[in-house]
Amino acid sequence: MAGTDNTIDLLNLQFTGNENEQQYIIFMVGKEEFGLEVLKVQEIIRYLVPTKIPHAPMYVEGVIDFRGEVIPVLSMRKRFGLPDKEDIEFQVIIVTEVNTKIIGLTVDRVLDIANIPEDKIQLTTDFTTQEKTKYLKAVGKLGNRLILLLDLDKIMNFNDEKLLEEIISSVEKTVDS
Amino acid sequence: MNNFKGDCSVLDPELLSTFVNEAKEQIERLVFILLQVEQNPDRQIEFINEMFRIAHNIKGSAGIMGLVQLKDVVHELESLFSLIRDNKYFLKSKVIDLLLGFTDDLTAFFENDFRNERFPHFDKWISTFNKLRGEKGEEIASNQRECLPELEACSLVLSKQQKETVVSWQKAGKLVYGINVLFTSETVFPGASALIFYNELQSFGKILTTAPPREKLGEEDFSEFKIVLLCEKSLLPQEIEKIESLSFDGVKVTIRKWVSREEEQKNGDDRSTSAGTIRVEAERIDNLINQMGKMLTLKTSLLHLSQKGSYRDKTTWERLEKTLQELDQVYGELQTDILDLRMVPIKQLFSRFPKSIRDMAKQCGKKVEAQFYGEETEIDKQIVEELIDPLTHLLRNAIDHGLETVEERVKVGKEPSGRITFEARQEGSYIIIVLSDDGRGLNLEKIRGKAILSGLIKETEQLSRQEVIDLIFAPGFSTTEKVGDLSGRGVGLDVVKNAIKRLRGSIEVSTEFGKNTIFTVKIPLTLAIIQSFMVELNGQIFGIPVTDVLQSIVIKESEIHYLEGKKVYYRYPEVIPLIDLGEEFNFSYEKKPEQLRVVIVNCGRSHVGLIVEELLGLEEVMIKRVNKSLGTTRNIAGAALLGSGEIALIIDTQSVVGSAVRI
Numbered sequence: 124m125a126g127t128d129n130t131i132d133l134l135n136l137q138f139t140g141n142e143n144e145q146q147y148i149i150f151m152v153g154k155e156e157f158g159l160e161v162l163k164v165q166e167i168i169r170y171l172v173p174t175k176i177p178h179a180p181m182y183v184e185g186v187i188d189f190r191g192e193v194i195p196v197l198s199m200r201k202r203f204g205l206p207d208k209e210d211i212e213f214q215v216i217i218v219t220e221v222n223t224k225i226i227g228l229t230v231d232r233v234l235d236i237a238n239i240p241e242d243k244i245q246l247t248t249d250f251t252t253q254e255k256t257k258y259l260k261a262v263g264k265l266g267n268r269l270i271l272l273l274d275l276d277k278i279m280n281f282n283d284e285k286l287l288e289e290i291i292s293s294v295e296k297t298v299d300s
Numbered sequence: 301m302n303n304f305k306g307d308c309s310v311l312d313p314e315l316l317s318t319f320v321n322e323a324k325e326q327i328e329r330l331v332f333i334l335l336q337v338e339q340n341p342d343r344q345i346e347f348i349n350e351m352f353r354i355a356h357n358i359k360g361s362a363g364i365m366g367l368v369q370l371k372d373v374v375h376e377l378e379s380l381f382s383l384i385r386d387n388k389y390f391l392k393s394k395v396i397d398l399l400l401g402f403t404d405d406l407t408a409f410f411e412n413d414f415r416n417e418r419f420p421h422f423d424k425w426i427s428t429f430n431k432l433r434g435e436k437g438e439e440i441a442s443n444q445r446e447c448l449p450e451l452e453a454c455s456l457v458l459s460k461q462q463k464e465t466v467v468s469w470q471k472a473g474k475l476v477y478g479i480n481v482l483f484t485s486e487t488v489f490p491g492a493s494a495l496i497f498y499n500e501l502q503s504f505g506k507i508l509t510t511a512p513p514r515e516k517l518g519e520e521d522f523s524e525f526k527i528v529l530l531c532e533k534s535l536l537p538q539e540i541e542k543i544e545s546l547s548f549d550g551v552k553v554t555i556r557k558w559v560s561r562e563e564e565q566k567n568g569d570d571r572s573t574s575a576g577t578i579r580v581e582a583e584r585i586d587n588l589i590n591q592m593g594k595m596l597t598l599k600t601s602l603l604h605l606s607q608k609g610s611y612r613d614k615t616t617w618e619r620l621e622k623t624l625q626e627l628d629q630v631y632g633e634l635q636t637d638i639l640d641l642r643m644v645p646i647k648q649l650f651s652r653f654p655k656s657i658r659d660m661a662k663q664c665g666k667k668v669e670a671q672f673y674g675e676e677t678e679i680d681k682q683i684v685e686e687l688i689d690p691l692t693h694l695l696r697n698a699i700d701h702g703l704e705t706v707e708e709r710v711k712v713g714k715e716p717s718g719r720i721t722f723e724a725r726q727e728g729s730y731i732i733i734v735l736s737d738d739g740r741g742l743n744l745e746k747i748r749g750k751a752i753l754s755g756l757i758k759e760t761e762q763l764s765r766q767e768v769i770d771l772i773f774a775p776g777f778s779t780t781e782k783v784g785d786l787s788g789r790g791v792g793l794d795v796v797k798n799a800i801k802r803l804r805g806s807i808e809v810s811t812e813f814g815k816n817t818i819f820t821v822k823i824p825l826t827l828a829i830i831q832s833f834m835v836e837l838n839g840q841i842f843g844i845p846v847t848d849v850l851q852s853i854v855i856k857e858s859e860i861h862y863l864e865g866k867k868v869y870y871r872y873p874e875v876i877p878l879i880d881l882g883e884e885f886n887f888s889y890e891k892k893p894e895q896l897r898v899v900i901v902n903c904g905r906s907h908v909g910l911i912v913e914e915l916l917g918l919e920e921v922m923i924k925r926v927n928k929s930l931g932t933t934r935n936i937a938g939a940a941l942l943g944s945g946e947i948a949l950i951i952d953t954q955s956v957v958g959s960a961v962r963i
Contacts, residue, residue: 174840174949186939186949
């Protein structure tokens, strides 16, 4: 576990796309460290309570205003089947792009941005079907730390996608502006 | 050659979308022209240059885009047009019909993601065009050549001096006519006929030039005689008639205002660039509107702040308030101007219908005349798109079920042609579109019978006249089965109603049996900004579109009754079903049994009450589309940013009501 708190430095940092392919944002959900390619991350923002949406799937926390756009926020804790965190002091929302859709992911805290060379990454075809590991695509080694690298596409599964398409099309019909 | 080789993916998407948009416009124009020509085949001579140019342009762009099949098939069309232009071919109604069918496929090609698709019925069209031109046999060879549109190709070329004369004549407000005399095989002495014509024409104005020239009229054999006539003022209709009646021996005379090539070019461009207009991508305007939305949010929050603030420094505060008022006003103007950018004449919508009317009338074997009024009325571009389907649906109903056949009409003493009228006008912040037909009207007895059969109403139920009429919009009223030939009219009208509702509009129908049916559609001017009635549930703010809201009331828990297990509220003489939004949305809050706040909303022909925690009042909000992401469910129409920085979800009233109450 990294001891220092990098959260503030990383907050509101806008990622320009010039970042290295091997760079990862390292964050914590529960007791594990996760990594997400920097290239897929748009911005990390301080946690704010999303506007709840009736009938939404359980792991959808709600929507927030992200620079004038209304985007959904997914709770990684809920996605992994963990209970809500009581202390939300370091909680942040990572704004990322999944299949051209902008979504926010709530995580416990951001640790740092790190380089994980390709030879330190092991693909995870033989993982179990545990909630936590279902969304992984690889495991990276950072010194003696194990970083679980997330597969964003899997975070939204097929049914979600379908639901999402339906919802978007109905919404866009009504409110496309 | 016939294999699709195009690769548009390497092209600039902006270029591609410009191409698609322009092509669509040109196809629309072509359809318009073909419809005119179908009405009056002689006008093809008047339009042929434009038709040719459209085909040529599409072909050219298709070539650049690498759309091989499109290029090939439009090339065939162009060749056919070039035959017409050279007077070697004349479009008969059957062929016009065929060409209109071709435009359907052209449109379809552009509507679909054409990058991955072949041209629909490619082989069929190629062979059709070949066959059409084949009717003219040997002339094809000479028309295979690649040629640019040569407007004066039919051998009348003005000298520079003559052009100047024409221009100065036109500038002086006088008129120039081009007259085309076409000789057929029945004409015995073309030369003599032309001379007679020439002499007669001199009484109408000054003849500038002719082709072939005057002095050669006696010498050559020619099939066509062209004259440029200068007139002091516009020819009267009877004069034009007189000139046209000069024709004899199978001679065909057409007369039209002379348009020089430059001017035609300009007219063509008018639709895109010239005359102080610029083409702007819809997306840029949308961005502007988004920015405006942010500003609306900021403005509202400033106003909120100023109302909460303290008066420590009174003069500064007063000044601040005054400035805010001005800001409010300037913002209002800015908003109007920006939303104006998306406004287009409703003609863009109406212009699609003549073709549909023609096709539908043909299908049903009826005669239909259509009239359009108020085409200049402006409407949000996006609403145009959204209205196409519902209005087409209504139109189909009107032609299919509303209008009678020619025989039936004659029998009851009506004109043989049925009349369809589209009318648009603005009323306040709404656009009213009226679609009426002078057909047989709705048969209330049959509607009632059908509604009883499909279980919508009970046999004993007493309904007012209007309530019976409104049954045609009820879901479940429509079945594929037609009941008799008089009342198959309700087919799918609930779909139309829902589409209009989604645009926050309304639709009404009135009818006089045997005389007419009139649909009146009312649509807000714009979709971007709406008035919303704000309510609160468990600390979160929701908006209800004000167009749905009838009124808000406060009732006591003890006033709630239960009917078949559902909450209702009696308000004489009405029973209003109640929906507890807190329960419905799973947003629990502590209820005050003495003060339940209820918003009564319109739902079809009845009303429904929504129980909420708190009533907050009206606010003007900009609806955000929940951009490319999961954000709402079936009961939510969109989201709006509030002045306070919060997000308010806008409730989709109809679906909330629909999912909770079966009416």
